[in-house]
Amino acid sequence: MENTVTSILPVLACLASLAAVPLILIFRKEIFLRELVTFGAGIAKFAFVLTMLPLVLEGKVLEYTFISGFAGINVPIAFRVDGLGMIFALVASSLWIATSLYAVGYMRGLKEHAQTRFFVFFAISLCATLGVAFAGNLLTLYLFYEMLSLATWPLVTHHQDKEARTGGRTYLSYLLGTSIGFALPALIFTFVKSGGDLSFAGAAILAESDLGYWPGLFLLLGFAFGFSKAGMMPFHSWLPGAMVAPTPVSALLHAVAVVKVGVFCVIRVVTEVFGVDLLGRLGINLVLCWIAAFTVITSSLIALTQDNLKRRLAFSTVGQLSYIILGVALLSEHAVAGSMMHIAMHAFGKITLFFCAGAIFVACGKKYVSQLDGLGRRMPVTFAAFAIGALSVTGLPPTGGLLSKFYLVWGAAEAGQIALLCVFLVSTILNGAYFFPIVYRAFFKPAPEGESEGAGIREAPLACVLPLALTAIGSVLLFFFPGILLQLTDLMVDPK
Amino acid sequence: MEKRKTTPSFYTALFFALLFVVWMIFSGFFDAFHLSLGLISCAIVTWISSDLLFEDRTTSFRRRLIQFVRMVSYTFWLLRQIVLANVFLLRLAFGPRERLQPQIVRYECGLKSDFEKFLLANSITLTPGTVTIKILGSTYYIHAINDEAAAGLDGEMERRIARIFAEDTESRKGAATT
Amino acid sequence: MVDFLLNTVKPHFNFWVYVILMMIGLWSLIAKNNLIKKMMGLAIFQTAIILFYVSLGVKDGATIPVLESYGDYAEKAEKAEPAGPEVAPPDATPAPVVVNPADTYANPVPHVLMLTAIVVGVATLGVALALCEMIYKEFDTLEEDELLRKIKALHDDA
Amino acid sequence: MSPKIFASIAVVITGIVLLYGISDFPTFGDPRSPANSGVEGGAPSTSLYYINESYGVTKVPNLVTSVLADYRGYDTMFETVVVLAAGMAIFAILRSTTKDDETVAGPARKSSIDGDHNRIIVGMTCRLAVPVVQIFALYVVAHGHYSPGGGFQGGVMLGASFILIALAGNLDDALGRFSEKSYMALASLGIIIYAGFGVVPQVLGKNFLDFGVLQKILLTDGPEMARSHSMLGVEIGVALTVMSIMFAIFANLSSRGTLKGGL
Amino acid sequence: MLEQLPALILLAPLFGALLIGLIGLHDRRACFPIAFTALIISLASAIGAAMRAFTGGAYNYFIGGWEEPLGIGIVLRVDALNGLLLIAIAVVAVLAVIFTIRPSSEKDTDKTAYFYILFLLLCVGLFGITITGDAFNLFVLIEVSALTSYGLVAIGTSRRCKMAAFHYLLMGTVGASFYLLGVGYLYLKTGSLNMQDINTILTTNATVAQSPAIVTAFILILVGIWIKMAFFPLYGWLPNAYSYSPSGSSCLLAPLMTKVSVYVMIRVMLSLFGLEWVFGHPGWSDLVVWLAVIAILAGSIMALAQREIKRMLCYLIVAEIGYMVGGAWLNDPNLWGLTGASYHILADAMMTLCLFLFAGILFKYHGVSEIGDLGGMFKKMPITSIGFIVGALAMIGVPPTCGFFSKFYLIRGGIEGGHPEYVAALLISSLVNAVLFFRIFEIAYFGKNPAAGHSHDHGHDDHDSHDHDDPGDAVTTAARPMREAPVYALIPLLAAAALIILVGIFNGQIIELIRLTFEIPATVVSNLR
Amino acid sequence: MILSFDIIILIFLIVAAVIALNVKDLLSSAMIYGIYGFLICLLWAEMGAVDVAFTEATVGAGVSTVLFIATILNTRRRSSD
Known part of the structure; x- marks a missing residue:
């Protein structure tokens, strides 16, 4: 890349939320100030990201070497902002603001304990997320990836009850187990194979290497399964398990930070470690494609059977994540673009859905799909947003989901993989099948008999409703104004 | 018999002198450096354990000297006895088995002081054929190899020992540095 | 058999014995049940090592490593010496190599090292015996199998 | 696996390894062996250096002493430290000052030897022997330069002389002569003397234990005599520590740490 | 004065111990200040001595000034590797001594002076082992450290510590004896005791180097150290x-x-026999690496089975030793394994210190020794918990703690040296560590405070076990209510935690220094394969 | 001549060691260990290592034996092996 700019902005963006940690701790008694700090940090973070946006759009790449002290491995802790990172950072930082707002409402609404701890780890998680987004090399990526795993554990187990305990245990054992068991050796193998180079700058790390089919395949799968936050089967089951977390966490985890970090890592690996050329030459991408396709279909089918709303959303997430991986693994230009876009589109859609689920829980304490009959009339905003989110995730107009799905299907066609194209189509139908009954129930089914006291049910507090409305609107807006996204993906797919 | 009291410090000096003689026998270096080392060493040992050797510190030097001379003559006598007993035992060893009659003999002695008893017990043991097993009060239990050896415990030895310290009834303990 | 003894064992007889002693020590260290016996085994083990060291410093026909022909202390040193063999006469065999005067003194280095090792040995022994006394005080036995049983019982009871 | 089988296996394996090494040894008593005169074609071994050169440098005919106390004096200092450490470890394990521990001392043991007998034969012998042993021990310390012996042997004998007192009478007698306070102090003092001989050269700008430079302080003619005298000083330090600790170990062991009664 | 620093490192704690012997026995309040001052002086000298090696390369300090010919006296040798280790030992000792500022119970007080003397002498021994350049002197110092450590183990009031100390003594003495014997075999074939000298002979004289006696010597030394x-x-x-x-x-x-x-093993391989000699024997490397693999797995699995924190940590140490031995023997062309093993010595020292301090705090102040009793710790003792978490994460190998980087280098060595089994073992052990520590995290995070629910949480058996076989310290009652530990216990813990992270962040510099020591010319590296 | 003297002592040494380790009465065992100590000290004196012999005489045969006996008297005299 000729257009590199040295800038400390990515570091600042990354650390903005970390800087908030001591402040949150100091103000742990002053609830208002504490929340203000959280917002402030979120806005600051978003602002930092936004200031970088014009530069990135110009085709520049921002770089910053934070600690060059890792000279022993010759891999510094480096930051690097390119189009893909920018997409992810934009999504994450903007949604954090929404989530913070929502979290305030949610936590207050349910009078959760240990809110300070919650916000602290929330902030750390966001720091790690942006760290992953802006990581300049594989090591930095891995470092922040691990940091995220650990920082989200207290969030997942927030309730500190038995269920949280098992959920947390599954969560960590999957995430840490795979990252230490698969990703770390894959990373070191890459390191050895490439002669000590892990940097994302320039050509793909292994582009020049003489990797054979089987080593290549193992390495690829090592990464793909190692970054198990991406939720590929068979390493997906942490995701439904982690649903024990409070909803803002689920929203953030399962729509934005954690899962997207997973797929982001996989995309990075495919594009920057192997490179499209090498994968295409070896043909190992197809294996990944089929695993992803399998995940897409299976998880959609499982989602159909789930009654717990959040679990259904979780399985939906599993499927959607594999869309992204599938898209990347197809290697065709539009498929890659599509999966990059899908990160954003799905994030907006899914976070809306989770917000809605949380809002329903805050408002009436209902968790199951079968209990939602007739709620739509009492909580119109929530369910409208839910409908929009569902549309977006399914990939129907007028939401952003359509665009990314369109690109993905186009990419599949481009790659000549008709079977995989069918997978996309089938899964879209399945998506519809598990989402729209909910909307239907809410709006068109009458409230059950025993719900006489249900008259008391009203919309959740404003702090809950506002964010979900915003994100729903965001989903729609992304359909009409996808320009920036397209520009950013173009940067990645076709730098020229 | 002069009754002039000898002071304890005299005995300390005597102790020191004896030690120094021993040192010189050991050392064999007579230059100033080694002699001064010797003096220091002897001083240290005198300081630590001069009380061990002479329990009774009232006996006059003259008395001690006489005792010493007698002691030496007793030693020669004892040596002769030992040689004789050895010859006896040798004959016994090569003789017929029946002549061995191991037995334990009780022997009453009239010696008073510990040192005398000690000397007697050790003399008996040193003489082949007899071994002091136990002392209870003034009774000695002695193992003898046969009757003849047992008969040899006729009190001659005890008399000679008594004679060493005989003249002066006050002072009983003596010095023996051999 | 005789050949083996003469050609292989005899030139290194000391070393063979050291190995045997060491193995005796090691065996009792592991196999003996009584802790004091174990310690005795260890002590024998250590003396075997010392034997090895001392053996490697031996020179045929050499005397103890106290110089006798130097300086003005020479004749006094002779007297101060406890009975040691006289300086060995130069080798009678017509050796092509000139006999080095240094060959008439045993190698002092192993002796120095072994002084240290003996001290270390007795220090270790002291500590071990102290431990034995405490173990006996706690458990009223010094037999290892009983001790292990009692310790296990202690753990199970708890 | 029973310990006997395990022991046999361990012993056989170790034995084989050791004998394998022996197969290559120089003949016993060979003056030309590498240990005695250096590797073939290489530099002469250190032992030859000691035999040929050390007298000129240290004026100590006993090579063992000069190597022990000067060339490898650092080793010897730590050997003394080992003794001190062992002593401290034993105190830490055994020494108990608590009053209520009646069981520690055990039931009053009936002496195996009858009182009179003990007093007359053993006690008297011991009284005669102890001064001789002590003066001999001091002789051994002082004459380590010329004859076998030195600080360590002398120290052990000094310690043994006190042990003898304890064995003949009881521990209280011995402790009356050499109390716990004094042996603890002397044990430390011994190494302080030793290390002091090392540190003073450092103050004078030379390396640790470089005795040669002490001629300025000891007022000897030439560094050789300074070395010789320093070695004596060092040996005295060793003797102090070893004496104290040897006796202390016995005192603690024989009384189970109570320092009362005795065997 | 600066050139005297190598000797001063040892002399400071030595004189400290002797001073305590003179003063501390009468007034035990003097013990701690003396010990602390001595160790601080040691630390300063260690830093000084090491800095000289870092900047100017390895250098010798001739005890007694016996320089020529090499080997007549005893040499202290400081290079970058042992410079680092010296600093680490001093740091650990200083932190550990701060922790001991107060005895844990009245019963311990009459042994305070002995404890500090042994403590300081142990430091003397360890410094000496690290710095010496003489094979036999190493033995003497091993014994210094060994005897003191027997005393330190047995100084406790627990019923079982005496037996443990006795076994430790037997094994330790046999180990040291094997080492001594090995040195004897070396001396027999080379006529020298100086490491550099022996190394020169072995590298220049092929007949000596190939002799069975030398091979035996190596095996004996190695087994002894093992x-x-x-x-x-x-x-x-x-x-x-x-x-x-x-x-x-x-x-x-x-x-x-x-x-x-x-470290001694690495020193023996590196400076005594030379890597070329060691790895010149085909099969050895594979054998040892496999042993290390078993060690790692066995240690990890047995750690899983433990209920007591300290015991669990002990088994983890067994596994960590497997890391280091295996790493040192990987024989990879660029010596990353050896580098990683050397780095891991430092890293593991800090990690173990941190975790044992944590276990010590729990036991000393709260009488807690079982994992199950940790419930509610995160809430009740947040600062202690932070220290513990850092240590645990380092043990798991989470970046940017030092544990991650040592694993990184070791795995790199494993891959380059062609030992996938070692890499696998390392990863499995990391996973086991993760399981182990997150189990504790969970309990500490979720569980109830044991003071309230102790009796029905774990049955009566834990309760009684404190009375009968407490690990070491005298504990009069069962668990006491959890409170934040006193400052003098927290300072070392947090310092250790900080060090874990610092050693991790500055691993680049440390690795450079370590590799400075290896001084492997490019040709030799290529010949090694 | 010397070598045969050597050999005799060495064989005695082995015998003494085996007996010392196999006597069930620990006190006798300790005494035999003392004998072992003196034998080995004799051997070393004969090999020219007078200093080592001296030390072994004072330590190995002297102090060690005394320490053994002190401990045995304080614990139990019988041993099962």
Whole structure:
């Protein structure tokens, strides 16, 4: 890349939320100030990201070497902002603001304990997320990836009850187990194979290497399964398990930070470690494609059977994540673009859905799909947003989901993989099948008999409703104004 | 018999002198450096354990000297006895088995002081054929190899020992540095 | 058999014995049940090592490593010496190599090292015996199998 | 696996390894062996250096002493430290000052030897022997330069002389002569003397234990005599520590740490 | 004065111990200040001595000034590797001594002086082992450290610590004896005791180097050191010795004893025999690496089965030793394994210190020794918990703690050296560590405070076990209510935690220094394969 | 001549060691260990290592034996092996 700019902005963006940690701790008694700090940090973070946006759009790449002290491995802790990172950072930082707002409402609404701890780890998680987004090399990526795993554990187990305990245990054992068991050796193998180079700058790390089919395949799968936050089967089951977390966490985890970090890592690996050329030459991408396709279909089918709303959303997430991986693994230009876009589109859609689920829980304490009959009339905003989110995730107009799905299907066609194209189509139908009954129930089914006291049910507090409305609107807006996204993906797919 | 009291410090000096003689026998270096080392060493040992050797510190030097001379003559006598007993035992060893009659003999002695008893017990043991097993009060239990050896415990030895310290009834303990 | 003894064992007889002693020590260290016996085994083990060291410093026909022909202390040193063999006469065999005067003194280095090792040995022994006394005080036995049983019982009871 | 089988296996394996090494040894008593005169074609071994050169440098005919106390004096200092450490470890394990521990001392043991007998034969012998042993021990310390012996042997004998007192009478007698306070102090003092001989050269700008430079302080003619005298000083330090600790170990062991009664 | 620093490192704690022997026995309040001052002086000298090696390369310090010919006197040799280790030992010792500022119970007070003397002498021994350049002197210092550590293990009031100490003594003495014997074989063939000298002979004289006696010497030395460091088949003494010793002792013993032994092994391989010689024997490397693999797995699995924190940590040490031995023997062309092993010595010292301090705090102030009793710890003792979390994460190998980087180098060595089994073992052990520590996290995070629910949480057996076989310290009652530990216990813990991260962040510089020591010319590196 | 003297002592040494380790009465065992100590000290004196012999005489045969006996008297005299 000729257009590199040295800038400390990515570091600042990354650390903005970390800087908030001591402040949150100091103000742990002053609830208002504490929340203000959280917002402030979120806005600051978003602002930092936004200031970088014009530069990135110009085709520049921002770089910053934070600690060059890792000279022993010759891999510094480096930051690097390119189009893909920018997409992810934009999504994450903007949604954090929404989530913070929502979290305030949610936590207050349910009078959760240990809110300070919650916000602290929330902030750390966001720091790690942006760290992953802006990581300049594989090591930095891995470092922040691990940091995220650990920082989200207290969030997942927030309730500190038995269920949280098992959920947390599954969560960590999957995430840490795979990252230490698969990703770390894959990373070191890459390191050895490439002669000590892990940097994302320039050509793909292994582009020049003489990797054979089987080593290549193992390495690829090592990464793909190692970054198990991406939720590929068979390493997906942490995701439904982690649903024990409070909803803002689920929203953030399962729509934005954690899962997207997973797929982001996989995309990075495919594009920057192997490179499209090498994968295409070896043909190992197809294996990944089929695993992803399998995940897409299976998880959609499982989602159909789930009654717990959040679990259904979780399985939906599993499927959607594999869309992204599938898209990347197809290697065709539009498929890659599509999966990059899908990160954003799905994030907006899914976070809306989770917000809605949380809002329903805050408002009436209902968790199951079968209990939602007739709620739509009492909580119109929530369910409208839910409908929009569902549309977006399914990939129907007028939401952003359509665009990314369109690109993905186009990419599949481009790659000549008709079977995989069918997978996309089938899964879209399945998506519809598990989402729209909910909307239907809410709006068109009458409230059950025993719900006489249900008259008391009203919309959740404003702090809950506002964010979900915003994100729903965001989903729609992304359909009409996808320009920036397209520009950013173009940067990645076709730098020229 | 002069009754002039000898002071304890005299005995300390005597102790020191004896030690120094021993040192010189050991050392064999007579230059100033080694002699001064010797003096220091002897001083240290005198300081630590001069009380061990002479329990009774009232006996006059003259008395001690006489005792010493007698002691030496007793030693020669004892040596002769030992040689004789050895010859006896040798004959016994090569003789017929029946002549061995191991037995334990009780022997009453009239010696008073510990040192005398000690000397007697050790003399008996040193003489082949007899071994002091136990002392209870003034009774000695002695193992003898046969009757003849047992008969040899006729009190001659005890008399000679008594004679060493005989003249002066006050002072009983003596010095023996051999 | 005789050949083996003469050609292989005899030139290194000391070393063979050291190995045997060491193995005796090691065996009792592991196999003996009584802790004091174990310690005795260890002590024998250590003396075997010392034997090895001392053996490697031996020179045929050499005397103890106290110089006798130097300086003005020479004749006094002779007297101060406890009975040691006289300086060995130069080798009678017509050796092509000139006999080095240094060959008439045993190698002092192993002796120095072994002084240290003996001290270390007795220090270790002291500590071990102290431990034995405490173990006996706690458990009223010094037999290892009983001790292990009692310790296990202690753990199970708890 | 029973310990006997395990022991046999361990012993056989170790034995084989050791004998394998022996197969290559120089003949016993060979003056030309590498240990005695250096590797073939290489530099002469250190032992030859000691035999040929050390007298000129240290004026100590006993090579063992000069190597022990000067060339490898650092080793010897730590050997003394080992003794001190062992002593401290034993105190830490055994020494108990608590009053209520009646069981520690055990039931009053009936002496195996009858009182009179003990007093007359053993006690008297011991009284005669102890001064001789002590003066001999001091002789051994002082004459380590010329004859076998030195600080360590002398120290052990000094310690043994006190042990003898304890064995003949009881521990209280011995402790009356050499109390716990004094042996603890002397044990430390011994190494302080030793290390002091090392540190003073450092103050004078030379390396640790470089005795040669002490001629300025000891007022000897030439560094050789300074070395010789320093070695004596060092040996005295060793003797102090070893004496104290040897006796202390016995005192603690024989009384189970109570320092009362005795065997 | 600066050139005297190598000697000063040892002399400061030595004189400290002697001063305590003179003064501290009468007034035990004097013990701590003396010990602390001595160790601080040591630390300063260690830093000074090491800096000189870092900047000017390895240098010798001739004790007694006996320079020519090499080997007549005893040499202290400081290079970058042992410079680092010296600093680490001093740091650990200083931190551990701060932790011991107050005895844990009245019963311990009459042994305070002995404790500090042994403590300082142990430091003397460890410094000496690290710095010496003489094969026999190493033995003497091993014994200094060994005898003191027996005392430190046995100083506790627990019923079982005496037995543990006895076994430790037997094994330790056999180990040291094997080492001594090995040195004897070396001396027999080379006529020298100086490491550099022996190395020169072995590298220049092929007939000597190939002799069976030298091979035997190497095996004996290696086995001896393995016994001392509790390498796999010979590890039996370690868990008992460390877990039944009092906290103050184990905080010094656990981080340092085995690590210094590993250092000795590396030193023997590197400076005594030379890597070319060691790896010139085909099959050895594979054999040892496999042993290490078993060690790692066995240690990890046995750690899983433990209920007591200290015991669990002890088994983890066994596994960590497997890391280091395996790493040192990987024989990869760029010596990353050896580098990683050397780095891991430092890293593991800090990690173990941190965790043992944590276990010590829990036991000393709260009487807690079982994992199950940790419930509610995160809430009740947040600062202690932070220290513990850092240590645990380092043990798991989470970046940017030092544990991650050492694993990184070791795995790199494993891959480059063609030992996938080693890499796999390392990863499995990391996973096991993760399971182990997150189990504790969970309990500490979710569980109830044991003071309230102790009796019905774990049945009566835990309760009683404190009375009968507490690990080391005297504990009069069962668990006391959890409170934040006092400052003098927290300072070392947090400092250790900070060091874990610092050693991690500055791993680049440390690695450079370590590799400076290896001084492997490019040609030799290529010949090694 | 010297060598045969050597050999005799060495064989005695082995015998003494075996007996010392196999006597069930620990006190006798300790005494035999003392004998072992003196034998080995004799051997070393004969090999020219007078200093070592001296030390072994004072330590190995002297102090060690005394320490053994002190401990045995304080614990139990019988041993099962």
